[in-house]
Amino acid sequence: MTHSLQDMRPQAAVAAKVFIQRDYTNGTVCQFQTKFPSELETRIDKQQFEETVRMLNNLYAEAEKLGSQSYIEGCLACLTAYTVFLCMETHYEKMLKKIAKYIQEQNDKIYAPRGLLLTDPIERGLRVIEVTIFEDRSLTR
Amino acid sequence: MKNCEYQQIDPQALSTPTPTPPPHQGNEPEKKTEPKRPKRKWEVFPGKNRFYCDGRLIVARQSGVLPLTVGLILVTSGLFFIFDCPFLVKHLTSCIPVIGGVLFVFVIITLLQTSFTDPGILPRATPDEAADIEKQIDNTGNTSYRPPPRTKEVLINQQVVKLKYCFTCKMFRPPRTSHCSLCDNCVERFDHHCPWVGNCVGKRNYRFFYTFIVSLSFLTAFIFGCVTTHLALRAQGGKGLVFALQESPGSAVELVICFFSVWSILGLSGFHTYLVASNLTTNEDIKGSWSGKSGEDVTNPYSHKNIFINCCSVLCAPMPPSLIDRRGFLPADESAQTGGTDIELPTLATKSEINVCTQGTKGLLESAALPPLLSTSCPQGKPQTAHPCPDISPAVNSDPSPELSTGCGAHHRASSHRDASPPRHTKTRSKKCKRAALHISNPAFDAPVSPTSPDTGPGSKGRGHKGASFAPLH
Numbered sequence: 001m002t003h004s005l006q007d008m009r010p011q012a013a014v015a016a017k018v019f020i021q022r023d024y025t026n027g028t029v030c031q032f033q034t035k036f037p038s039e040l041e042t043r044i045d046k047q048q049f050e051e052t053v054r055m056l057n058n059l060y061a062e063a064e065k066l067g068s069q070s071y072i073e074g075c076l077a078c079l080t081a082y083t084v085f086l087c088m089e090t091h092y093e094k095m096l097k098k099i100a101k102y103i104q105e106q107n108d109k110i111y112a113p114r115g116l117l118l119t120d121p122i123e124r125g126l127r128v129i130e131v132t133i134f135e136d137r138s139l140t141r
Numbered sequence: 142m143k144n145c146e147y148q149q150i151d152p153q154a155l156s157t158p159t160p161t162p163p164p165h166q167g168n169e170p171e172k173k174t175e176p177k178r179p180k181r182k183w184e185v186f187p188g189k190n191r192f193y194c195d196g197r198l199i200v201a202r203q204s205g206v207l208p209l210t211v212g213l214i215l216v217t218s219g220l221f222f223i224f225d226c227p228f229l230v231k232h233l234t235s236c237i238p239v240i241g242g243v244l245f246v247f248v249i250i251t252l253l254q255t256s257f258t259d260p261g262i263l264p265r266a267t268p269d270e271a272a273d274i275e276k277q278i279d280n281t282g283n284t285s286y287r288p289p290p291r292t293k294e295v296l297i298n299q300q301v302v303k304l305k306y307c308f309t310c311k312m313f314r315p316p317r318t319s320h321c322s323l324c325d326n327c328v329e330r331f332d333h334h335c336p337w338v339g340n341c342v343g344k345r346n347y348r349f350f351y352t353f354i355v356s357l358s359f360l361t362a363f364i365f366g367c368v369t370t371h372l373a374l375r376a377q378g379g380k381g382l383v384f385a386l387q388e389s390p391g392s393a394v395e396l397v398i399c400f401f402s403v404w405s406i407l408g409l410s411g412f413h414t415y416l417v418a419s420n421l422t423t424n425e426d427i428k429g430s431w432s433g434k435s436g437e438d439v440t441n442p443y444s445h446k447n448i449f450i451n452c453c454s455v456l457c458a459p460m461p462p463s464l465i466d467r468r469g470f471l472p473a474d475e476s477a478q479t480g481g482t483d484i485e486l487p488t489l490a491t492k493s494e495i496n497v498c499t500q501g502t503k504g505l506l507e508s509a510a511l512p513p514l515l516s517t518s519c520p521q522g523k524p525q526t527a528h529p530c531p532d533i534s535p536a537v538n539s540d541p542s543p544e545l546s547t548g549c550g551a552h553h554r555a556s557s558h559r560d561a562s563p564p565r566h567t568k569t570r571s572k573k574c575k576r577a578a579l580h581i582s583n584p585a586f587d588a589p590v591s592p593t594s595p596d597t598g599p600g601s602k603g604r605g606h607k608g609a610s611f612a613p614l615h
Contacts, residue, residue, distance in 0.1 A: 019273045024295045024302075027443055028316055028330070064461075066454055074348075074457025081250040082349060085460060092459040125264040125464040127312065 012115070012134040020053065020129040030060040030126050039133065043114050052106055052118070053129065059102065063095035096122060183467035187265060188326040196467035198257040201324045205336030207256055214252070214357075217398050218245045221364050224391035225371045232374055237367060244360040251353035252338060259463040260343030261329035263310065263318060271311035300442035317443065319424055329461075332416075333423040342423075345463065348456045351413055358403070358410045365399035368392045420444040420451040 016039055023033045034053045036046045070091060077084050103120050111118055111131075119130035183196035191200050200207075218241070226238040266274070292303045293313050304313045307320050310327045314320070319331035321341050330344035342350045372392055375385035386393050416426060420443050425431060431441040445451050 017269050017273065019270055022315065024297050024304075024316055027297055064459055066450070066458055070459050071453055071457045073459070074453070077460075078348070078352060078456065081247050081352070082254055083250065090460045092462055096462055122462065122464070123466075124267065124270065127263070127266070127315070128270060130270070 014132055015135045016133045018131040018133065020131065022127060023057075029064050030121075031057045032121070032129055037131075040116070040131065043116055043133065043136075044111070048110060052110070055102065056099065056121075056129070059095060059099045063092045063099075179470045181467065182465070182469045182471055185471065186465065186467070188262065189324050190262075190326070192467060193257075199259050199262075199340075199467065200256055201334070201340050203323055203336075204256075204339035207337065207339030210252065210337045211249075213398065213402075214245075214248060214360075217364060217395050218360070220391035220395050221367065224389045225364075225367055225395070228371055228375070228389070229367060233370070241360070241363060241367070244356055244363060247356040248353065248360050251349050251356060254349040255335075255342065255346050255353050256338045256340050258340075258346040258349060259465060259467070260341040260347075261331075261345040261461065262324075262341075262343075262463075262465050263312075263315070263327040263329060264465050265310040265327075266312040274312060298442040300439065302442065317422065317425070329464075330422060331424050345461055351417060351456065354406060354410045354413060358406045361399050361403045361406055364395060365403055368395050368399065372396070417452050417455045418448045420455060 328343035
């Protein structure tokens, strides 16, 4: 979806790309560092950006959460020799769709007007959040 | 409404080729502005993998002894149903073929799922990412080229863990990720590369693998028990074992196969149960990452310190998505941006999809040229069927070795498989071609980000067939 957003906007020069790396302090769960990169200081509010990353972290944590629902899903899947994965959409996939929608929303409302673009981490193997900074040809509204 | 006036044309957009009129087929479904069929990402995948069913199934390029595994299971189970079941149904109970059937189906399904599921391959870093990482490391202002330092330390649950830099994938490997030299991919939560299933075992297919070996232990033990009972019943009344074997020769074959495999498979299941309960991978266990060998107080930072929670988190956790998006289409401008090797790969990848025979022969010649890997003696204990592996390569093979009853014996890692493989490989070449042609009709076992389409499966599979066969014409 972020690709289509990129195609829709008139081609702008990419000034820089910032990569928000993963935060492994809690293990291998998917979390991103909330540290505000210095390259974005001129473009966006620190609170705003950290709020976006925090929200993404929450969504990913929910996707990977070990709760009673995931246990039931897992046991049911095991009993059917995991063939349910062919028919059912897994919890993680549902969350990924939610995340994609959230990123699209954020891009439309907050980042695109500032000449920034967030790339969904799933397109980068859940390794980084890629923030593309476009050259600022005009003042934002 | 004021829109942002980004008027400068992206110079990269100018490099897209002007569309030429299509050669003969004018009704390709996804044709937009490009004359060629848009490529799917699996076609330019840089790792050593093979893809079937238009990217739905993924397997390592060296399929190891997967045909042997399937063959052994089919032969043993077939003999069981033909020779033993009729007798046992008559003399004992008709539950026996039912139980056997259920176990057999379980084993085959989980085996195929282990083999054809993406184990958790990490896509390689994009050029921008790689440049960013190198910039971060090399920001001392040193302009002379120097390879990035190999490790980065992070604190995970108050435990210091070193992350290594992968020169092939151009990124720092996440924790528990290892680069498999056989598949040339970084795999998340890398356990080992299993030649018996012809694939790596990693985060996404570990549960399939575990279910496979557990159900296989049950199946083997069950068949062994039934065959023994069958022969014992036949030999009753003073007739003797030889008479019983003569009456039912298939049982003799089953007895031999099951006797030798039940120990190794039970051992392997026991070993992996231990790994699951302590949330360890084979790789970590063999390297002794958390056993405190170096004298420091190290504990496994990923363990939940509770056997039940560990088991649940490994086996019942939400199924992670495939990160490599095999069936996604390549954006037109990115196909020009991918590295030089990737441009050559499409022809190779599509060719290998169709012509598995030549690929395999080439691989055979390559592997024959490799020097034999070192022969470390195996630990004497039976459960430890995985070989100790010095850090030449992180690819650790689990080796149930049904034929050899002496634990690991002199069975080296991949070397023996490669050296002993010529007869096997030539035999299995024809099987492989048939299999590629048959296109095993299991739809995607794992759903990539775009929703799977079991309902459009046959249709797109048909398209995939056509795609594979038309590819060389480009």
